[in-house]
Amino acid sequence: MAVAQQDHAHAVVGNDELLMRLDRDIRSGRLSHAYILDGRKGSGRHTLARYICAAIACENCPGQSPSLRDEDQMGFFDLLDDVSSPREIPADAPLPCWECLACEKVLEEKCPDIQVIGRDGKASIGVEAIRFLRSDVLIPPNDLDTKVYIIEDAETMTVQAQNALLLTLEEPPPYVLFLLLCDGADHLLETIRSRAPVLRTRPIPDGDIREYLRARRCTLSEEDMEAVILRADGCIGQALTLADARSVKPILKMRETCDEFMEVMAARRYDTLPAVLARFGNKRDGVVELLALVTLATRDLILLRHGDGVRLKYYTDRVGAEELSCRFTTKSLLGLYAALGRAADALESNGNIRLTLMGIAVELGS
Numbered sequence: 518m519a520v521a522q523q524d525h526a527h528a529v530v531g532n533d534e535l536l537m538r539l540d541r542d543i544r545s546g547r548l549s550h551a552y553i554l555d556g557r558k559g560s561g562r563h564t565l566a567r568y569i570c571a572a573i574a575c576e577n578c579p580g581q582s583p584s585l586r587d588e589d590q591m592g593f594f595d596l597l598d599d600v601s602s603p604r605e606i607p608a609d610a611p612l613p614c615w616e617c618l619a620c621e622k623v624l625e626e627k628c629p630d631i632q633v634i635g636r637d638g639k640a641s642i643g644v645e646a647i648r649f650l651r652s653d654v655l656i657p658p659n660d661l662d663t664k665v666y667i668i669e670d671a672e673t674m675t676v677q678a679q680n681a682l683l684l685t686l687e688e689p690p691p692y693v694l695f696l697l698l699c700d701g702a703d704h705l706l707e708t709i710r711s712r713a714p715v716l717r718t719r720p721i722p723d724g725d726i727r728e729y730l731r732a733r734r735c736t737l738s739e740e741d742m743e744a745v746i747l748r749a750d751g752c753i754g755q756a757l758t759l760a761d762a763r764s765v766k767p768i769l770k771m772r773e774t775c776d777e778f779m780e781v782m783a784a785r786r787y788d789t790l791p792a793v794l795a796r797f798g799n800k801r802d803g804v805v806e807l808l809a810l811v812t813l814a815t816r817d818l819i820l821l822r823h824g825d826g827v828r829l830k831y832y833t834d835r836v837g838a839e840e841l842s843c844r845f846t847t848k849s850l851l852g853l854y855a856a857l858g859r860a861a862d863a864l865e866s867n868g869n870i871r872l873t874l875m876g877i878a879v880e881l882g883s
C-alpha cells in the first residue's frame with residue numbers, strides 16, 4: 518500500500534515501511550509517546566518528523582478534536598454533530614493533507630506546540646536543556662491536542678541529560694510526543710531505548726532520488742545529476758544540497774581532481790603524484806572529502822575486478838570504469854585502498870595535512 522500523501526511536494530521520499538507504520542499508528546490513534554528516529558544525516562529523519570507533526574496537527578486528523586480545529590468557523594450544530602459522531606477518515610484519504618492551516622503552520626515552523634531542541638552550536642546537549650524541557654512539558658499544548666518535542670542530535674545528550682529525560686519518558690503527560698533524532702541509537706542509554714520504538718531510516722534508492730530531483734525541476738545535466746546522486750549515497754537531503762548550483766561546482770571540481778589522481782596511479786606516473794596531491798589543497802575538510810572520494814573510486818575498481826554485478830559508488834560510466842580497473846593490478850588497488858585508509862585515520866586524529874599527503878606520495882611512489 519502506498520501512503521496517500523506521497524504525491525505531494527512535501528511528501529517523504531523512501532522509508533516506505535516506516536511511513537506505513539507511522540501512518541497506521543496515527544490513523545488508529547495509537548502513536549507511542551516517544552520515537553527514536555535513527556539514521557545518517559540526510560536520510561530523512563527531519564522529513565519524517567515533519568510528516569508526523571503535520572499528520573497529528575492536520576485538520577483532517579481523527580485525533581484532533583473539533584473544538585481545537587476551527588471552532589470559530591463552526592456553527593453550534595456542527596459542533597454538536599461532531600461530538601455525537603466522531604469523524605472517521607478513510608484509510609486512503611491523504612494524511613497530512615499539506616494544505617490546511619495546521620499543515621501550513623507545521624511547514625512554516627510556526628506551530629507553537631512543536632519545539633525543537635538541539636545542540637545550539639555546542640558539542641553536546643547538556644542537562645540544562647532537558648531541565649527546561651521537563652518544566653515546559655507541564656504546560657498543556659495551545660493549538661493542538663499534542664505537544665511535540667523534537668530532540669536533534671539526540672545521541673549527543675550527556676548521560677546526565679539522558680537520565681533527566683528518562684524521568685519524563687517514564688511518566689509523560691498524556692499530550693506529549695517526543696521525537697529523538699539521532700545518528701546511532703546505540704549511543705543512547707538502554708533505558709531510553711526501551712521506552713521508545715527505534716525507527717531506522719534507510720538509504721533511499723538512487724532511482725527514487727533521481728525521480729525526486731527531476732520532479733523538482735533540477736537543471737543539472739544528466740551526467741552531473743548522476744555524480745550528485747552517487748555522492749549523496751542514499752541521502753535525499755544531501756542530494757538536494759548538492760544539486761544546488763553553488764554546491765555542484767565544487768563537487769565536479771573534486772571529481773576532476775579525483776579522476777586525475779586515478780589516472781596518474783593507473784599510468785604509474787608517480788613522479789607527477791606530488792603535483793596532483795598538491796591540488797587537494799590544504800583545508801582539512803576538503804582534503805578529507807577528496808580522500809573519501811578517491812577511496813570510493815578505488816573501491817569501485819577493486820569490486821569491478823572481482824564481479825560485474827556491483828553497485829558503483831563513484832563511477833557513473835561503468836564501461837569506462839571497467840577499462841580503468843584493467844589498468845591496475847588487484848594488489849596495487851588494495852595497496853592504494855589501505856594507504857588511503859591510513860591517511861584518513863591520520864587526518865581524523867588531527868595529523869598534519871601536508872605530511873599526510875606527502876606520506877601517500879612516498880608510499881605509493883616507492
Ligand SMILES: [Zn+2]
Nearest residue numbers: 575614617620
Ligand atoms: Zn492538513
